[in-house]
Amino acid sequence: MLKEFPGKVRLVFKDFPLAAHERARPAAEAARCAGALGKFWPYHDRLFTNQPRFARDELVQYAIEVGLERASFIRCLDERRFRAAVDADAAEGRAAGVRGTPTFFINGEKLVGAHPVENFRSVINDALKARTR
Amino acid sequence: MNRARIALFLLVVLVPAAWAHTSSPEFILDPVMTKGAPAAPVTIVEFSDYQ
Numbered sequence: 001m002l003k004e005f006p007g008k009v010r011l012v013f014k015d016f017p018l019a020a021h022e023r024a025r026p027a028a029e030a031a032r033c034a035g036a037l038g039k040f041w042p043y044h045d046r047l048f049t050n051q052p053r054f055a056r057d058e059l060v061q062y063a064i065e066v067g068l069e070r071a072s073f074i075r076c077l078d079e080r081r082f083r084a085a086v087d088a089d090a091a092e093g094r095a096a097g098v099r100g101t102p103t104f105f106i107n108g109e110k111l112v113g114a115h116p117v118e119n120f121r122s123v124i125n126d127a128l129k130a131r132t133r
Numbered sequence: 134m135n136r137a138r139i140a141l142f143l144l145v146v147l148v149p150a151a152w153a154h155t156s157s158p159e160f161i162l163d164p165v166m167t168k169g170a171p172a173a174p175v176t177i178v179e180f181s182d183y184q
Contacts, residue, residue, distance in 0.1 A: 001177070002169050010169030012162050012178045021184035028183060035165040044166075047183045054183065088161075093180040096158035102181040107174075108158060124175050131174045 001120055009124060013044065015089040016101050023054035025086065030059040032082030033073055034066065042066040107131075 001009050015032075017024035027047050034043030046062045047054070056077070063073040076082070093103070097110070104111040104120075107127040111119065160178050164171075 005175070007170045008173050009175045009177060010167055010171065010173040012160065012176060013166040014160065014178060014180045015182070016180040017182040018184070021182055024182035024184040031183070035163075040165050041168060044183075052184045085163075089180075092160060096160070098180045102179055104180075105158060105160070105176075105178040107176060120177075124177075127175045 001117075001124065004121070005124060005128075008128060014093060015086045016093045016098055016103070017086065017090065018101060021052075023052055026056070026059065026077075027051075027054045028086045029080060029082045030054075030063070030073075030077055032085055033076035034063060034068060036076060036081070037063075037068050037072055039063075039066045039068055043068075 002011060015028040017028045031040060031044050031047060034040055043062060043066050046066055050058070050062065059077065060070065060074060064070055096105070100112065102114060106120070106123045107130070109123055109127065111123060162176075162178075
């Protein structure tokens, strides 16, 4: 969508680790650590490619693969430096009515679940039209 | 008295409920977890987990 609507769309990722997904939480915290070290999106993509292989050693391995310095990443991960930040995202989601993943808000318009790309295109086009009215 | 009660009910219960239904949520945006043009007219906020 970012390529299809250049300059018109931005994407914001928010953590909403489901309780039933026991490895989602450490993965979310690991991605935050990667972000703090400058590699959020490459690490985020690596996690989705490799889900659900999120044992600690695997999280560290992905960090190395995206070019992060091992010791700094491990320190961040083991200190659980971003635990509160992940909690804050989840709380924000719950307050907005998020109950499952993925849930999208496109200029505030809620879209629940994985949808075909045509649905996103349609909602984005509607949002763009609404902005030009 | 009844009219006053009805008016109070409308004001206290129904108006906030309608507002909550129609207003868009606002989210804190972390620039590290954001991509695309900062001034883009459309913002997609995705709540997701990795598993």
